[in-house]
Each structure stands twice: as structure tokens, then as C-alpha cells.
Amino acid sequence: MSSSETQTPRATAQPSIEELLSTKLSITSFRVDGAQRTKASLLQRVLQPVLSTGGHFEGVISDVSQAVDRLAATNCFKGVDAFIDHDKHNPSAATVDFTVSEKSGVQLTTGTSIDSTCERDASLEGSLSLRNVCGVADTLRFTLAWMGGASASRSFSENPSNAFSASYKRPFVLGLDSAVFANGSFSQLNHTEASSYNLISRSVDSGIECPWGTFTLASSWRNLSDVLPTASQVIREDAKHSWKTSISHAVAVDSRDDAKMPSQGVFASLRHEHTLPFGDARYSSVEGSVQTHVPLVSHAVLSLCARGGVQVASKRAMIADRFFVGGGNSLRGFESRGIGPRDGKDAIGGDVFYTACAMLSVALPRQSLLWQLFRARVHAFINAGDVGEMSQLVESVGGVRVRGRGAREAADAVGRVMKEGARVAGGVGVALDTSVGRVEINLCQTVRRCGTDAARVGVQFGVSQSFL
Template sequence: VNSCKVNGTKFTKKKLIEKQLNSLFQAKTLKEILEETETICGKLNRFGIFNDLGVNLDVPKSKILDNENEVDIIINLKEKPRFWARTGTEVGNNEGNLNASLNLRNPFGTGETFEANASYGLCYSSPINGNPDRVFQTFASQKNMSHKIYSSFNEFSNNIGFKFRKISPFGSSEYGYVASWRQINQIGKDASFSVRSEAGNSFKSSLYYRYIKDTRNDQMLPSRGALFKFYQELAGLGGDVQFVKHEAETQWNIPLGKGFVSLRINIFFLIIRISLSSSLRGGLLLPLMNSRTRINDRFFIGGPLSVRGFNYFGLGPKDGKDVIGGDTYWSTGLSLYAPLPRLADKPIKTHMFVNAGSSILLNQKESLSENVNRLIRTPSISTGFGLAVKFSILRVELNYCLPVAITKTDDVKKGLQFGVGLNFM
């Protein structure tokens, strides 16, 4: 590499770009140059401050006759607007809300972002030492969440904290601290004693660690690859909430028959791309210092995104009509996906599935084996079939579900079930 020129950096500081280019001058072959250029463009993209990136390779004009083995590299960038406002709808796992936000991108020229939104949240993020794969964030937010769909209360919280995110070839790791003042309020007039006893304030001060490794070819409707998630939280660094929490999820997606199976129907041949998906999730919440677990820290499972064939958070412990969550759970699923005829290249698939899961409150008077036995001996199981459709920002499912094993506390949803979200079992 004889030289590298970068065009289009009006606000971005020179030192940020230079740090990304250092390894480029170590490349000695054309293959190495192309690989390093691709890596650098990937890093620049991950800053989130550029719209378009283009790369040109050229022979140095002054050395055409002297050395034919040197190249000049020209990187053309287009910076995104520094300030913008937006309104819209956020869609999550069976949740949605209207929002408005003001954003400031790259305010100091080194890849920072600042966002203020109408849900009373602030978040400031900055790449460490000009590296987009090492990001430090501070945040503050205020949330008001309604749980009335499945339990008779709302939750209001004020949160402040910081986190450090690191991306490597081995996955994404995030370390963070959160201080949260929570309030269980707006208790329903028919609320159970379990919900009423949770009313009032609590203060949680916790450290957490999150790890994600995702090799799937599509995050919402994959046909190959694997996902592994792991989450740990330790609460009790001050405040009146003390616990240790573990949660893990794994998913494997395998194309069958090298991706194709040939089926004969009458005189027509259909080539159908079939894939198998298996998922497993589990969690454990243990109270510390002779404390108790709280309803807003427990696990809630069931519904179209986890164990289909049951209503939203319809599995696990209940008191009357109120779902009160579990201290430990497991859920698993096996799905077979195939495209519709003549729509093989479209993001719509048919699928058949089997789901199972269980959730319990731990009994401190029982032994470990007795608690484990209660967790695994009476699983809730469902099967069914339906359609899965991927849109640009979410996945939609319409399924016919048939619960085949239930417990007395399960909230069953037999027949058609509709689901909207990002992360399905």
C-alpha cells in the first residue's frame, strides 16, 4: 500500500479514521489488502455515523514505471446527518408503544451518539479509543409498564447505570451496572394476596453480564446457524433486593437433505428447502441473605413467542387469576420449516412445531432434588402448525395450536394463535 486517502469526513476527526487504517499498511499481497479493506469498512460501518462507504484501488501515478506492485487506496465516505428527530412505533415481543426522540450523532467527531426520547430516557455512548467494537454507554430512563394483561398491577421505575460492550470473533460481551427504584402500583380491585403483598417500593442495585454468540443466517427466520445467550445478574450492592440470577438460551438451525428435499405430487415435482430448528431456554433466580424473590424479578413464560398453545405468560405459578412468575423455568421447542410453493424465495414459511415448558416457585423447605423433580415431572406440552412471516423489523406468526399436556394453573389457548415479536422459540 503506497497511500490511503479518505474523502467525505467533514465532522469526523482525523485520528478516529487513522486508527482504523493502521493495519492496512501491513498488508503485502492483494488478497491481504482486500481482506483488510473489508475489515476496515466493517469497523467504520459499526460506528453508525456513515451512510455510504466506497473503496477504489489505483496504481500510484508517480510510480507506474518504478514499481508495479504498489497501490493507492481511496475510501469515499458519506456522513449521516448529525442531528435528527423521529417519531414512530416500537414493536417488541408482543409489545408496542409510540415514541419520539431527539438524536445527536458524532457530536465530538469520534463516533459518539446522544439520544433523548419521550419515554424519559437518555443514553450516551462512546467508542473506547476509537474502536467501534469497544463501546461505553451511560443511561438513565423512566418506565411505566402495565402487566394488567396477565396480572393485576403496573410497574413504575427510575433507572440509571452504565455498561461496557465488547465484540470479538467469539461473540458479544456486555458488562453493566444498574440502579433501579421500582414501584408496584395501580393494584387491581380483584388482585390476589400475592400481588397485593408486592405493592410499594423497592430499590435494586445490581451488576450484570450478558454474552451473545449468533451465527444464524437470519435473526428472525433462520434456516442455518446457531445462537447462544447467557445472562447473569447479582443484586444486593445496596438496596433491599438481593438475589443471583442466571438465564441461558440456545438455538440450532439445520438445513435437511443438504437444504433440499424432492417431493412428487401427481405429475409435478416440487423442490422444497426444509430446515429444522431446536431451541432450549432456562433460568434460575436465587434469593440471598434470607430474602424473598419479588414478582418483578421472576421469570414469566408461555405464549406465541415461547411455549405456543398457551396464553401470554400463561404457564407457571398463579394466585387466583394473577400470574406471579417462577423462580426457575425451562422451555424447549422443535420446529420444521418449509417454504410455500412458488414462494421459496419469499420471507414466508410454513412450520410444524412441538413446544414444552415448566416454571415453579422454589420451596426453601424442600431439597434440591425435590425442587428439580417438581420442575421436570409435569411439563406443559403443545403441538401445531402455521405460518411464519418475516417483515423488515419483526416476525409474525399465525398458528393452529393443540395443547396435549397441561397443569391446573395453565392458561390454555387452543386453536388459532397470533404472535408478533423478534425472538421466537
């Protein structure tokens, strides 16, 4: 072909994906449609940090994706969509339009909860939540809880334990991962079967949640009431009004794939509390827990968990503040408050405790009805625990030190005391994932107990919001 011939022009080359992602682009403005109750000031605080930086198109996509996640984290919206639109007059600028759909302002829920003491008592509760009350993703919640009394054998009609609480929580105070809260509660706990008294408590607390944990300032007015005529001397001495004011800090890490039916991951928590001079209680306490879940072959999981706590006080703490162990959520195979020191027939708790559990669980066949309805798992377990007086450990260690032995001998002495006092139980059962929480139905057999312990041989139930 002659060079003088006219050549056909080539089509304009389209930019590659790499070139498109590297195109300079910055977000100049954003708009949120559909936020009727949510204040613009909150949206500005949530979105501005991730949409105010310039860069390339790839970075803008990442920023918008992060912005969508931050909007979802407010728990105000049930749907969030985003659209990036180029500025017609400035090719390197873009605007972002968010379309949101707000959640209902009222929510009714039912479920279970576990108290923060080492007893791990479970309660059935119903709550009314008012969401986004002030337009800042805040929540006002009213909760009514029912508990079956002093033991699993007590019916709900026989003077059951109950509690009422009102709480307010406002997130994003210091950042996306922070919140302030305030709570007020009234509770009446029936401990007549195990300890011959009822505990009436009126409490208020407030605090802040942040990446470093939860910090709480609390105050409560307690009264040991309805003391039985057969109550022991220790119970009678504490049968009075008392005031407790304390500060506490709690922190937890959780990598479990599921809180109720975990198959892998680790959970660890630590909580310490110090009472203040304003009140009758005088002590410091530390509680911790750790659990790990290891997947094995054929959908089998090995779960190992341990909990423990210690309380330091200049004199014996009041019974309302002491540790108690026993029950389906605390130590399987024993009744609520079933182990530990007693005065007569009354459980009076201790100032140091521990529990440990090993469980091997296997998922039921996926074709089975129990799996399809409740993700049921069968398991075998063995657990051990004890609750007692710190003075016993101090006496054992002190005796070793007096004889001039070292730290290793002292540790052996502590281990010997723990081994001698350990209560052990094992069994088999099934765990169900239900709408009210994790439900365990276990067949228990006590392996080791002391003469005054209240063992639970046979069927035992446990209900909780997470694996315990």
C-alpha cells in the same frame, strides 16, 4: 540465415500476476475525502492499524480491503471507495485515497423489540436516532414503545403499557469491537389482568460492549401501583417502592443465516445478574438459551430451541424480579403469564423456569404472493415449559440424598419434577418476515395444562425481531 545478420529485438516481457503481487510495496500515507462531520482522530484510529505495515503488493490490497470494511463498520458512511496510487519518486511506496459519503445525521425507524425477561413481551416502537453527534461514530437515540397491556386480547386504548428511553453509545473505545453506552428509561407495564398491578420503573444503566460480552451496571426505582382491590396477599405485600442495583454480564454467539427466518445455524446466549447491597433486591440469577436450525429436503427446516433460568435468593424475590412464562413469544398456546404459581387468581411467578420447542417449517412456493411479499413459511410446532419454585427441586433432591441414593437418583428426581409440571401445547401456523419483525399467526391446541393455567386455544399472534 547468416550470424552476421541483424536480429530483430524481442519485446520487453510483461511481469506476471505472481510477480506483480510479490512486488515490494508499503503505504506511506492515506487521505479521506468526504468526511465532513467525522473527526480525523477517529479515522486515524480506525485506519492506522491496518495501513501502517509494509510488505508486498498483495498484502497492500488486503490491507486496503480491510480498511474499507473498518470504515463501513463505523456506520457513518453509506459508501466507501479506495484508490491506491504509486509514489512517482519511490516505486516501492504508495498512497491511498478514500472517498466516503456520510449517512444522514437523523434517522427515524419503527419496529418491534423484545424485553429481556423470560416473558419475552413484544412492543411496537418508534425511535429517533442522531448519528455521529460528536464526530466519533456515536449515536444518541430516543425511543417510544407501546405494548398492548396485560394480554393479547387487551386493546391499546385500555391503559396500555408504554415506555420511553434515551440512550447514548460510543464505539471504538478500546478497539474496533468495543463500545461504551449509557441509558435512561421510564416504563409503565400493565399486569393487571394476570397479576392485579401496574409496574412503574425508572432506570439508568451504563456499561461496555467488547468481544467478551456486555458488562452492565444498572439501577432502577420500581413501584407497584394501581393494585386492584381483589389483589392477592402476595401482591399487596410487594405493593410499595423498591430500589434495585445490579451488575450483569451477557454473551451470545450467532451463526444463523437470518435472525428472523433462519434456515441454518446456531444461536446461544447466557446472561447472569447479581444485585448489589445498594437497594432492596437481593438475588443472583442466570438465564440461558440455545437454538439450532437444520436444513432438510425441499426447503424444509427443523428448528430446536430451549431456554431456562434460575434465581437464588435468601428469601422470596419481589414479584418485579421473578420469572414468568406464557404468551406467543414465550410459550405458544398459553396466555401471557399463563402458567406457574398463583396466589388466588394472580400469577406470582417463580424462581426457576424452562421452555423447549421443536418446529418444522417449509417455505411457501416462491411463485406465491405471500413468499414474494413476506418470505412466508408454514410450520408445525410443539412446545413445553414450566415455571416454579426452586424449593420444590431442592426438596426432591434432598429427599433422595436423605435416603442415601446417589447423584443419578437425584437427577432422576429432578427430571420427574420437571416432567410432572410440564405444560405442553402444539399447533400449526405461518411466519411472515415484515418490516416490524417476525410475525407469527398460530392455531394452537393445549395438550397438557394444570387447573389454574390460562391456556390460549385457537388463534394466537406473536411479533419479535428474531426467531424465538
